[in-house]
Amino acid sequence: MDNKAYADIFDATLQKWGIEAQYDQAIEECAELIAALKHFKRGKVTESEIIDELADVILMTQQLVFMLGEDRVDSAITRKVEKLRLLLHAR
Template sequence: MTKYHDIYRAALAKWGEEAQYDQAVEECAELITALKHFKRDKVGRQQIVDELADVALMVGQLSYMLGEDTVERAIESKILKLKKLLAPDN
């Protein structure tokens, strides 16, 4: 159990799953916007860090909601694919 499970559970109890899915989409969109602005020197690194933190928290909540073991297995699979792509013979 991660240190954030209690807060994830409380957020789900207060706002429900559907709202958390919507919040995840919103946080991802805000990160995308901040990254586009960063490329044009309209925002600084701290804005990216703040938006990234919001997305990381939502990823944690989504992982909690969908099953952390399932998400971890998917991550391991993606890492293996990435390692193959990074291999010297590719």
């Protein structure tokens, strides 16, 4: 997903609701995905509902990337992928 394509909307949300509200919204969306996944495992929600919750979380994580800096997040992802690569080839 191209964060630049959403920069205007992300900036507008920060202007309207503020940083703290966006952190709270991210927490709420993650919690909703967690709950939906637990319900999915028990057959109480559909895959479509999981996709909707996942979309909310992806949008909020992209908002956080916008807020915290794409370069910083990309650097952390690179470090974590390398760590995973090393774990996969360990033995």
